[in-house]
Amino acid sequence: MTTPILEARGISRAFGHVQALIDADFDLYPGEVVALIGDNGAGKSTMVKALSGNIAIDTGELLFEGRPIKITSPKQASMLGMEVVYQDLALAPHLNPVQNMFLGREIPRKGPLGFFGFMDDKAMRAKAKAGFTELGGTIRSMTAPVGAMSGGQRQQIAIVRAIQWAGKVVFLDEPTAALGVVQTKNVLETVRRVRDKGVAVVLISHSMPAVLEVADRIQVMRLGTRVATMPAEGTTVEELVGAMTGALDYSTKKGPK
Amino acid sequence: MSVIEHPPPGDVAVADTHEPGESPLKRLANLQSVWILAVLLVIVAFFSVAAGDRFLSTSNFSLISQNVAVWAVLGVGMTFVIITSGIDLSIGSVLVFSSVVAAKVMANVGGEGWGVALLGILSALVAGLAWGLLNGFLIAKAKVPPLIVTLGSLSVALGLAQVITGGIDVRAVPEVLTDFNTYTKILGIPSLPFVALIVLILGGIVLHRTKFGRYTYAIGSNELGARRVGVKVDRHLIMVYALSGTLAGFAAVLALAQFGTTTIAGQSLTNLNVIAAVVIGGTSIFGGEGSIFGTVVGLFIPAVLQAGFVIIGVEPFWQGVAVGTVLVAAVYVDQSRRAAALRGAGSKSPPRALLSRSK
Numbered sequence: 001m002t003t004p005i006l007e008a009r010g011i012s013r014a015f016g017h018v019q020a021l022i023d024a025d026f027d028l029y030p031g032e033v034v035a036l037i038g039d040n041g042a043g044k045s046t047m048v049k050a051l052s053g054n055i056a057i058d059t060g061e062l063l064f065e066g067r068p069i070k071i072t073s074p075k076q077a078s079m080l081g082m083e084v085v086y087q088d089l090a091l092a093p094h095l096n097p098v099q100n101m102f103l104g105r106e107i108p109r110k111g112p113l114g115f116f117g118f119m120d121d122k123a124m125r126a127k128a129k130a131g132f133t134e135l136g137g138t139i140r141s142m143t144a145p146v147g148a149m150s151g152g153q154r155q156q157i158a159i160v161r162a163i164q165w166a167g168k169v170v171f172l173d174e175p176t177a178a179l180g181v182v183q184t185k186n187v188l189e190t191v192r193r194v195r196d197k198g199v200a201v202v203l204i205s206h207s208m209p210a211v212l213e214v215a216d217r218i219q220v221m222r223l224g225t226r227v228a229t230m231p232a233e234g235t236t237v238e239e240l241v242g243a244m245t246g247a248l249d250y251s252t253k254k255g256p257k
Numbered sequence: 258m259s260v261i262e263h264p265p266p267g268d269v270a271v272a273d274t275h276e277p278g279e280s281p282l283k284r285l286a287n288l289q290s291v292w293i294l295a296v297l298l299v300i301v302a303f304f305s306v307a308a309g310d311r312f313l314s315t316s317n318f319s320l321i322s323q324n325v326a327v328w329a330v331l332g333v334g335m336t337f338v339i340i341t342s343g344i345d346l347s348i349g350s351v352l353v354f355s356s357v358v359a360a361k362v363m364a365n366v367g368g369e370g371w372g373v374a375l376l377g378i379l380s381a382l383v384a385g386l387a388w389g390l391l392n393g394f395l396i397a398k399a400k401v402p403p404l405i406v407t408l409g410s411l412s413v414a415l416g417l418a419q420v421i422t423g424g425i426d427v428r429a430v431p432e433v434l435t436d437f438n439t440y441t442k443i444l445g446i447p448s449l450p451f452v453a454l455i456v457l458i459l460g461g462i463v464l465h466r467t468k469f470g471r472y473t474y475a476i477g478s479n480e481l482g483a484r485r486v487g488v489k490v491d492r493h494l495i496m497v498y499a500l501s502g503t504l505a506g507f508a509a510v511l512a513l514a515q516f517g518t519t520t521i522a523g524q525s526l527t528n529l530n531v532i533a534a535v536v537i538g539g540t541s542i543f544g545g546e547g548s549i550f551g552t553v554v555g556l557f558i559p560a561v562l563q564a565g566f567v568i569i570g571v572e573p574f575w576q577g578v579a580v581g582t583v584l585v586a587a588v589y590v591d592q593s594r595r596a597a598a599l600r601g602a603g604s605k606s607p608p609r610a611l612l613s614r615s616k
Contacts, residue, residue: 075487090482092475094545103475104486106468117467 003066005030005168005200006051006082011060013046020046022224023060028169033191033201035211035232038221039244044204047221048171051202052084053077081167087174089158093147097139098128100146101161131160134197135190152183156190163194170194171202176210188214208237220244290539290551293587297554297561304565312568322450325560327352327515329453330508331531332552333460334501339535340464341497342477342544343396343403348505349527350414351388355381355509356519357418357427364429374431377513381506388414389502393495403498411528418521428518438514449511456504461549473497477544530559533580537587558583 008026012019021043028034038044049055051062053071061068064080071077074084091100102124108114125142132139139153146154155175162170172191176184184207191201191214205211211218212232220228220243228243242248304312311317331348338345359381366373388410395406441448464470472493475483484490512520538555540547559580566573 074485078487086485088481090479090485092478092482092545094474094478095471099471099475103471103483104488106471108468117463117469119466119468119471 004028004063005065007063007066008047008051009061009063011047011050011057011062013050013055013057019224021050021057024221024225026051026219026226028200028202030168030200031195031198032216033195033203033214035203035205035215035218036221037205037208037211037218037240037244042221042244043224044221045173046224048084048173048202048204051077052082052171054084078165082169082171083162083166084171085155085158085162085173085175087177089154091146091154091158094145096141096143096145097132097157098125098142100157101128101131101164105165127164128160131164132156135160135163135193138186150183151178152180152186155179155183155187159187159190159194163197163199166199169200169202171204173204174206175203176205176207184210208240211240212237222246290548290554292590293537293539293551293558294554296583297558300558300561300565304561304569308565308568312565317564317568319447319450321557321560321564323447323515324563325556326449326453327508327511328527328531328534328556329450329553330456330504330511331527332534332556333456333549334504335531335535336460336538336540336547336549336552337464337473337497338403338501339532339540339542340473340477340544340547341494342480342542343494343497344407344532344542345392345498345501346404346407346528346532347388347392347410347414348501348508348531349524350411350418351385351502351505352509352512352527353519353521353524354388354414354418355384355506356513357421357521358384359509359513360427360429360519361421363431364427369432371431371433374433377431377434378507378510381509381513382503383506385506385509386499386503388505389499390495392502393498396498397491397494415521418519422519422521424521426519426521430513430517434510434514435517449515452511456507457549457553464549469493469496474545477541477546479545533584534559537584539587539591541591542588 004027006026006028008024010023010025011021012023013021024043024047026036026047036044036047046055050057051071053074053076056072062071063069064071069080071080077084092103095103098121102119107120107123107127109118109120114120128142135156139149139156146157149157159170159172159175162172175187175191179187188210191203195201195216203211203215212235215232218228218230218232218235218240219226220230220240222244223246227246230239230243239248331352335345335348359377362380363373363377366376392403392406392410395401396403437448443451446454464473472483472488475488476490476493480490516523534555535547535552536542536555537558538548538551538553540551559576562579563573563576566575
């Protein structure tokens, strides 16, 4: 397990005069939860966009399972087994959980009907139900529109959708930002279950306690670059805040693996 | 984990209110189109009592369905367009343009047989498709708002139709087409309504059963979200407007068969009437929601009102008053229902629970 599943080496990206990423590193090992934290504008979102094919990088290289790779589109990232759960979840509120889960990847009906775009609703519903059960979800209705569900349930649907298609890596952008205490716990529990399935999770979050609770490792970004990597165990909120703000100086340590 | 096994009270409430919603019958009962069907039935019952057999006759209903046929074909395309949260104001003008093109082609070829009629049908479809593609391209690729694009093509298509004809209606419609309208009955139904029914059924199947329909809802519901999961939104929008245009071309053929002439001056309110019918039928002007069935019901309300007023001797002008009122009332009810649902299905007050369960 010494090869990271996903690694960024010295990547930079500028938007006009703004240098969003400067010689930044990132690494993620199979089956771990890595939290990516940093103040607003530290480059977390840009990093995730670069890793998931949403933006191109100016310099530096990306490695997927140890091999250098250029990720040029979200579709390519999907094909590699990586999915992003966006902060706005990207769910269609009028569609039900099953329809949302398979949106863009509907299972076609067998035979000529499938050729004309008919869908196998039964198979999709069964697969969706299995997915929700596996993650111990609180989604009861597969037929109600997602828009009528609670924030926690919507989050869960988005996460289940992502891991349904992500064999290797899931990015979660601020999954707990809009949630209450209990729902946050549910989401963190879901994150653990995803990891236990062997899927690596990248968690972007502002919530330090949540990060410390669920992450295996924490990578801190500041001013467009990674300033610290630390194991979650034994790290305190004060240390994290110190690294984020630059009050404490951490040299980047190698990960535990 | 205990956390998972004991969802928060709010979630339980949501789950409980949705559990009975699983039954298709109950879900059906909460659809806007079903409520509006009840309104239609009340109207029919009222005229049946007021006018008796004169209203409840086969000939009356066959007349009503004949009047609805052209709008129904247009309504299918409009339903798709409005579900994507778009609008197509150009359908009336595209119908006129297509019928003018078809009539001119048929006049130039000459003859009264099916051969020349088929040529006319084909040219009407192509003309409609071309307008639809142009609309779709400008909306999806040039990012001009649908209201503006189709307002523009409304004007241009009608103007070009007048340029082609010099403003005088073309009467060169082969006899087979007018005879098809006048004499042909299929399974006991007059031919035009029968053809419209086929289009409605096909439209319903495509909208509710296929990927094409699913993407139509998804784009109206959350366009960015659809893009992110890999739906080709631009291409789909172009196809939806192309569908609307092609159906306007097809409706042009039905109109030619019905009237035996082009109707250059007669379609100026067609777009608004069709939009009204689609919206009365519960298709949300904000996108993401709607059904072909609702559109059918929405089409029959103005048609039945008109026929009924004529029969009981009320001035037909009252039809406009009644339809306008129904339109605003239907959208008001629809919106309050939507707002109630968004406020959270956790609410326990019985009326609201009843209203929001469908959401």
